[in-house]
Amino acid sequence: MIPTDPWSPLLNRFLRNLRGAKSASLYTVRNYRSDLGTFLAFLKGRDLSHPIQVTPRTVEAYLYLLAERKFARRSVARKMSALRSFWRFLARQGVIANADAVTRVPSPKLGRPLPSFLSEAEARRLVEAPVAWLESDASAVTPRRRALALRDRAILELLYASGLRVSEAASLDLRQLDMPRQSLRVWGKGGKQREGLFGEPCRDALEQYLRESRPKLMGSSMNDVLFLNHRGARLTPRSIQGVVSSWARRTGISVSTHPHTMRHSFATHLLDGGADLREVQELLGHVSVQTTEIYTHVTLAQAKAVYGRAHPGMRRGITKEDAR
Secondary structure (H helix, E strand, O other), rough: OOOOOOHHHHHHHHHHHHHOOOOHHHHHHHHHHHHHHHHHHHHHOOOOOHHOOOOOOHHHHHHHHHOOOOOOOOHHHHHHHHHHHHHHHHHOOOOOOOHHHOOOOOOOOOOOOOOOOOOOOHHHHHHHHHHHHHHHOOOHHHHHHHHHHHHHHHHHHHHHOOOHHHHHHHHOEEEHHOOOEEEEEEEOOHHHHEEEEHHHHHOOOHHHHHHHHHHHHHOOOOEEOOOEEEOOOOOOHHHHHHHHHHHHOOOOOOOOOOOOHHHHHHHHHHHHHOOOOOHHHHHHHOOOHHOOHHHHHHHHHHHHHHHHHHOHHHOOOOOHHHOO
C-alpha cells in the first residue's frame, strides 16, 4: 500500500545522507531542502503521492511552471541538479526502480559567465586599505577601531594570498596555521583537506593581528578561533563578506567585490604569472580541473582585450580623433 504522504520522510532521509555520507555543509543542505521543496509542493498540487507516479512529462510540466514564474535559467538548472541527486538517491534506496523519470529530462542550457576579478593594482589597493586608513588620520583612531582594522587587513591579505572560500576562512583555528612555513591546513567542500600557502605580506599582517589585535578582541574569553568579532566570538562568513565589501567601497573599486572575487583574483593572477593549471587546482581545492579551467578563459579574454588595444593591425583605419 502506497503511503499517503511519503515526501517528508524521503526528503529528510536524503538530507541526512547529505550531511552524513556526503559531508555537506548546513548551507548546502538548506539549499537542497529549498530547491526540492518547490518540486514536492508541485507534486502535492497534482495529487502525486509517491515517486513511482512521477514521469518525464511530470518533470517537463514542472519546468514549464518554473518558466511561467520567470525563474532564471541558472535557478532552474540548480533545482534540476538537486532533483536528479534526490531521484538517484531514491533509486539507490530501492524506493524506485531507476531515476530515468528525472535524469532523462535536460536542464536549460546555460552560458558560462566569466568570473569577475580585480586587477593586480585593485587587489593591492584593497588589501592595503585598512593600513592606509589607519595612517591617514591616526589621531582619530580609537584602540577598538585599530584592532578591527588590523583584523580586517589580515582577513583581506589571507583571502587574496590563499584563495580561500569565505566559509574556510571563517572556520580557521589557530592550530591550522603554520607561520614559519607560511602555510595553513583547511578543510574544504566534502571535508577534503588541503594545504594553503601565503606570502610574507600576509604573514606580517597575521602576526600583527595576533600580536596586537586578537588579544583585545578576545577579552576574557578563551578560544582557538583565528578571526574574532568585537565580542570575542568567531567571525561569521556573512561578517567576512561585509568586511570585504566595506573596504572595497572605501577604496572606490568599481567591481562588485566579495570574498569570492578575491578567490577569483587569486586564481587569475596566479595563471597570469605562469602558474600551472594543476597547481592552481590544488590550491583552490577543486576536485576537477575542469572547474579551474574557467580561469584560463578569463586570462584569454584579458589577453584579447590587451591585444585589441595594443596591436597596430587592430587599429588600421582608426584616426587619432576616433581613438580618443
